[in-house]
Amino acid sequence: MSQSSKNISTVAPDLRSRIGNVEFKNPVLVASGTFGYGAEAKDYCDIEQLGGIVTKSVSWKPRVGNHPHRIVETPSGMLNSIGLANVGVHTFVKEKLPYLAKFDTKIIANIAASSMEEYRDVLELIEQNAVENLAGYEINVSCPNVKDGGLSFGTSVERTEELTALLRQSTDRLLIIKLTPNVTSVAPFAQACERAGADAISLINTVVGMAVDIYNREPRLSTVTGGVSGPAVKPIALAKVYDARKASAIPIIGIGGIITAEDAVEFLIVGSSVIQVGTANFVHPDAGVRVAKGLEEFLRAQGIAHVTELVNSLKVRAELKAAGW
Numbered sequence: 001m002s003q004s005s006k007n008i009s010t011v012a013p014d015l016r017s018r019i020g021n022v023e024f025k026n027p028v029l030v031a032s033g034t035f036g037y038g039a040e041a042k043d044y045c046d047i048e049q050l051g052g053i054v055t056k057s058v059s060w061k062p063r064v065g066n067h068p069h070r071i072v073e074t075p076s077g078m079l080n081s082i083g084l085a086n087v088g089v090h091t092f093v094k095e096k097l098p099y100l101a102k103f104d105t106k107i108i109a110n111i112a113a114s115s116m117e118e119y120r121d122v123l124e125l126i127e128q129n130a131v132e133n134l135a136g137y138e139i140n141v142s143c144p145n146v147k148d149g150g151l152s153f154g155t156s157v158e159r160t161e162e163l164t165a166l167l168r169q170s171t172d173r174l175l176i177i178k179l180t181p182n183v184t185s186v187a188p189f190a191q192a193c194e195r196a197g198a199d200a201i202s203l204i205n206t207v208v209g210m211a212v213d214i215y216n217r218e219p220r221l222s223t224v225t226g227g228v229s230g231p232a233v234k235p236i237a238l239a240k241v242y243d244a245r246k247a248s249a250i251p252i253i254g255i256g257g258i259i260t261a262e263d264a265v266e267f268l269i270v271g272s273s274v275i276q277v278g279t280a281n282f283v284h285p286d287a288g289v290r291v292a293k294g295l296e297e298f299l300r301a302q303g304i305a306h307v308t309e310l311v312n313s314l315k316v317r318a319e320l321k322a323a324g325w
């Protein structure tokens with residue numbers, strides 16, 4: 001341990017993290033679709049200890065989502081095909097946002113839609129009803145479980161760029177584009193978001209997957225395929241974050257299989273400024289708080305004064321970098 005780290009080890013580490021002009025009290029957010037709209041988890045989780053909450057994807061009209069079965073457990077993860085079930089943006093601004101305004105933490109509203117105009121209209125309605133702790137928007141262009149939207153944007157660099165530029169005109173709050181791992185490389189998508197004025201990208205959404213009932217020989221999900229999440233996807237997510245980090249300077253929100261503080265540290269080192277905890281919330285609804293506390297302990301034990309020292313600190317040998325790794 002260095003002399004300077006000995007000096008700081010008794011002082012509480014600084015977990016404050018920043019994207020654009022927004023400061024989060026720590027870099028641990030909860031991921032869209034895994035924490036409802038906050039109320040669902042409030043009895044089990046001290047929400048104010050989270051850096052922020054990303055709300056369930058909201059669309060213009062309410063959606064009931066896909067037929068059951070919509071969830072299958074998989075080794076080290078889960079497969080879901082919820083299909084963007086949500087209350088619709090009018091109920092969101094009338095009931096859900098005012099409830100979330102009570103908490104001393106940042107709120108990011110996640111939006112899903114099937115056309116450019118719908119994304120814009122949902123964002124603008126939320127903007128007109130914004131509450132003080134609304135930090136910004138996460139734009140879901142990466143849901144693999146619906147036919148009409150999501151991935152049809154998120155697998156086209158041109159449409160991702162066009163949508164980002166359009167939405168940029170409607171808000172000065174954080175504009176975060178949530179990318180899919182279901183493409184060969186996320187690099188051109190990261191660059192497109194940066195060009196079009198996004199404040200950050202978040203990745204990954206779920207990885208397309210499938211499960212089969214071997215007795216009746218039917219798919220186990222009503223939609224045949226769904227999205228895999230949880231620890232099984234963490235190595236994929238880390239590689240995608242690294243791919244985006246090498247290709248652009250845009251801030252990254254790392255997501256995918258984060259269960260422990262050590263998982264979060266990996267994402268920070270690879271280049272994420274903040275991270276999101278998703279599937280782990282279904283095991284422990286306070287998983288995000290556990291990760292934030294664990295992160296503080298890790299920093300203290302390692303004599304690291306500011307969590308930001310970890311961000312983008314991956315050591316890759318020069319010859320490997322030169323060879324494109």
Ligand SMILES: Cc1cc2nc3c(=O)[nH]c(=O)nc-3n(C[C@H](O)[C@H](O)[C@H](O)COP(=O)(O)O)c2cc1C
Nearest residue numbers: 031032033057080140204205229230256257278279
């Ligand atoms: C049941 C379930 C529902 C989800 N719903 C949404 C959603 O509505 N919008 C969205 O952008 N991502 C949604 N996701 C994706 C997560 O936010 C996250 O990107 C993904 O699960 C990877 O993180 P994890 O491995 O920590 O869960 C959902 C994931 C799960 C498991």
